[in-house]
Amino acid sequence: MMMGDEQWTKWRLLLSQTAIELFEHYGVTLHDEPRWTPVLGEGEHVAGSVYFCGDLIQGALTVCATRELLGSATPVAPELPIPLSDFAREIANQIMGGLKSRLTGHGVDFSYAFADPVVQQPEAAPGGDARTLVLRSAGGEVALMFVITSNVDLASAGDAVPQKAPQGPGGLILL
Amino acid sequence: MSVRTEAGLRPKTVLVIDDSETIRAHVATVLRGAGYDVLEASDGLMGAFTIRERAAELCLVICDINMPRLDGLEMLEILRGQYPKLPILMLTTESRVDKVERAKKAGAKAWIIKPFKPELLVEAVTKLTALQEAPSRIPTP
Numbered sequence: 001m002m003m004g005d006e007q008w009t010k011w012r013l014l015l016s017q018t019a020i021e022l023f024e025h026y027g028v029t030l031h032d033e034p035r036w037t038p039v040l041g042e043g044e045h046v047a048g049s050v051y052f053c054g055d056l057i058q059g060a061l062t063v064c065a066t067r068e069l070l071g072s073a074t075p076v077a078p079e080l081p082i083p084l085s086d087f088a089r090e091i092a093n094q095i096m097g098g099l100k101s102r103l104t105g106h107g108v109d110f111s112y113a114f115a116d117p118v119v120q121q122p123e124a125a126p127g128g129d130a131r132t133l134v135l136r137s138a139g140g141e142v143a144l145m146f147v148i149t150s151n152v153d154l155a156s157a158g159d160a161v162p163q164k165a166p167q168g169p170g171g172l173i174l175l
Numbered sequence: 176m177s178v179r180t181e182a183g184l185r186p187k188t189v190l191v192i193d194d195s196e197t198i199r200a201h202v203a204t205v206l207r208g209a210g211y212d213v214l215e216a217s218d219g220l221m222g223a224f225t226i227r228e229r230a231a232e233l234c235l236v237i238c239d240i241n242m243p244r245l246d247g248l249e250m251l252e253i254l255r256g257q258y259p260k261l262p263i264l265m266l267t268t269e270s271r272v273d274k275v276e277r278a279k280k281a282g283a284k285a286w287i288i289k290p291f292k293p294e295l296l297v298e299a300v301t302k303l304t305a306l307q308e309a310p311s312r313i314p315t316p
Contacts, residue, residue: 025290073290076200083196090195093241094289097268104271172299173286175279 010154018098026073030135041140048088054110059148063092069141188212188232192222193239205293219245234304240267251281262303
């Protein structure tokens with residue numbers, strides 16, 4: 001199925017807002033790039049990919065970030081032998097968590113996996129052409145690439161109420 | 176240095192259950208800096224095992240939801256009612272109301288959506304451990 005331009009505009013906004021909100025927490029401003037510009041910042045970079053699939057959505061997210069950004073986002077003792085890929089995966093995990101929360105109000109659920117790039121595809125999973133969204137920080141600290149296809153028309157589901165807890169990232173909810 | 180309660184001079188040990196090594200290390204760094212001892216588990220199964228083995232040492236459990244083998248909510252539901260004095264803080268990317276309600280029913284006392292600010296985490300841990308009035312627990316089967 002081909003995602004129409006109007007539908008993609010809504011998806012693009014939703015994906016962008018999810019990632020931009022998360023990286024604001026880390027003090028990084030992301031921009032929605034009209035085209036892929038593979039310019040990154042100075043120093044060592046690490047990338048992590050996550051694949052996701054559900055009855056109404058299918059896609060992948062790749063995160064590329066500098067060691068400096070990852071280190072400042074989740075500071076741990078430098079002597080700990082934690083692979084940098086674990087940092088990148090955690091960032092991707094946080095983006096996917098935000099995306100799941102936003103899509104719940106549209107009746108979209110999906111699972112995602114970091115391990116071997118294989119996700120069990122439901123029989124009803126959408127196929128067809130996928131759309132691509134690239135977000136990048138001005139300083140080149142981080143770049144994201146979403147590849148996504150979905151049957152969900154967010155335009156017609158625009159007044160759906162997200163089933164989301166009344167807090168954003170970092171908020172404390174006492175139960 | 177361990178923080179100790181006025182009543183029992185009992186070390187305040189926090190168990191952190193998360194499959195992300197990064198998150199475990201980050202939380203441990205923050206809490207150790209605030210004077211807590213920290214134990215770690217990488218999934219719900221290891222978390223449940225550690226709680227059963229070392230409950231007497233624990234003042235709080237910090238638990239992720241999406242983990243391999245046994246997720247955080249399933250772990251809480253298995254342990255439900257067995258450690259009523261042990262506060263549970265969910266630290267997760269999830270924010271769906273149905274999951275928050277499920278965690279509450281299973282005994283969780285608070286919920287923080289990742290990413291977290293270190294000062295907020297310490298504040299939450301301090302509040303929750305202050306609620307822990309007595310170290311007694313219902314014996315495990």
